[in-house]
Amino acid sequence: MTSEQNATISTADETIETTLSDPSASNWLKTALETAMNRDPVDAANDASHLAELLNQRADASLRAETTNITGRSLSTS
Incomplete structure (x- = not known):
């Protein structure tokens, strides 16, 4: 995997982590994201x-x- 591909994945993961830590995001969405991260x-x-x-x-x-x-x-x- 190239460094550019790794950077893209890191950006996507950071966006997901931001959503997971956002108090305004629903618990349903957070649970779905947490589950999806293991798939x-x-x-x-x-x-x-x-x-x-x-x-x-x-x-x-x-x-x-x-x-x-x-x-x-x-x-x-x-």
């Missing part, structure tokens, strides 16, 4: 990407449902 980074990133996609879909559906409740009209999903 293969590519597998962890792929799983995190999939999780983000699922949670975004759920959040979008929840917002559409709430808007329908408030306005009585459903939002277009296009």
